[in-house]
Amino acid sequence: MADSPNLPVDLSGVSESLLWNLYQRAAEASRRDAILRDPKAVELVRLIDYPFAEKFGKGKLGQWQALRVLCFDQQVGAFLREHPCGQVVALGEGLETQFWRVDNGQVRWLGVELPDIVELRGQLLPDEEPRQRTVACSALSEEWMEHVDASDGLLLTAQGLFMYFQPEEVHALITTCARRFPGAALVFDGVPPWFSERTLAGKMKTSGGYASPPMPWAIDAAEKDRLRALPNVAEVSDLIPPAGRGLLRGHVYPLLNRLSAVREMGLTGLPLQRLCFGHDPAAG
Template sequence: MKYKIEKNTVQETLILPLYSRKLCTELYPNLYRDETAVRLIDQIDYDFSEAEKNSRSLMQRFGTLEVAMRQNDLAFEVRDYLKSHPNAAVVNLGCGLDSTGRSCDNGSCKIYNLDFPDVIALRQQLLPAGEREQNIPCDLKDPAWFDKIDASGGAVFFASGVFYYFLTEQVRELVQGMADAFPGGVLVFDAANRTAVQMITKTWLRTAKIKDVGAYFAVSDAKSELSPWDSRLQASSRGYMMGYNDLKDPSVSGFFRFLARVGDGMMKMQIVKIRFGGKL
């Protein structure tokens, strides 16, 4: 029995990133593996013909490499935090159908997947919560979800492709609220500079008829721009294409390595890590 997904629905917006993660697994097997994505795509009844056609283009393939690197980098940071906080809460903000939390499971952490109610409803069908795992329906901008996280053993939060669609003020309020609620915790997410964010959001902004692109969250220098938000914040960043991996793998062409350097350099594509000062 396959789970049917219709075109032009919210659910469709979730399975296209899932398809990208499956494609990454096939194109860059030495760099990235997401067996959950491969399995879920097989369980979904959806016309993937357009996605398959697009996947042959050079830029689409580079896009899937971006997806692979971003997920790998965030998973690296989660696992790094768990080394010193083995019983921590691992919190996927805007989870969609991503299973990064589960892939980082050390056997003792607590895993939380947060997203809008309709997203969580689909997730419950395709990725029901396992042991020590909760799928929580919420609006990330409403701090009511803070109370649902057991951070007694520490907390590491990660967001993939989420904050580009937040206003800068919304990200600031969320981060300050998290610093209050989760001292000693860490938040990691991908970000880019204003030029890159305009490229990332242009289709969405046009659909939403939003004119003030400048109000949306973008980062050039995480340390100097984000740390001043609050004295308890320590912000740092690494390029997300080559900051964690030199991409010297046979599956990655020299041209793609060049594009990766441009992404990290001119576009400031980065993984931002914010530590919340204080002890749990």
């Protein structure tokens, strides 16, 4: 790959947010004392012609993003230890490089993205293994579900996706997955209500003027109860990010994160959830 930016990328709305995630990951991974290794993300940011620093700032949220990413990686790692040949489905995969961070040489990987992002991903991060596949469709459609093979275990992930959906869309998607993939698990993140309200009011802006797209779906204790009440949802549990670097993220936040009220407020990082589907959808 060339070293100077030579691939102009022009995205808007929710799709542009994938560049924010990529940039923060790369910012963290570029540090000597990085808590996340992600050489592919660093390489991509070098390659893409986009005013990253101008729009998103200096990457100060790199560690914040990396801890969220590491929590997802830990979940995938734990799943693969139990199901080495299992399938991981990454909904709204954007330019995530997680496959290369967690690949055990056997995992089967299915990315699901909107068609224009699949095209971009094909140029920048083409599937390299026969075990990798990307489906171009909305995560909200049932089309991608036809490509799922849960015979060796199935983990669904949705990193940085559900918050952009309407609550009824999130509920319908989870209900369909719980019916179609009994015994599988779903790992996802969300935003707390105060954060959602700020995005809806257009108040979540970087110093460079980049505004977070509206995030209509938020998660709190009441929403977790609503998810628990969906058919064939057997368990909804909070995930706790690992400890990071420095006094705050290395010591204070891990202590605070033991309190569910703190996790729900989203002040130490976005709330992360793991949801398990029951084995018998007919049992409700």
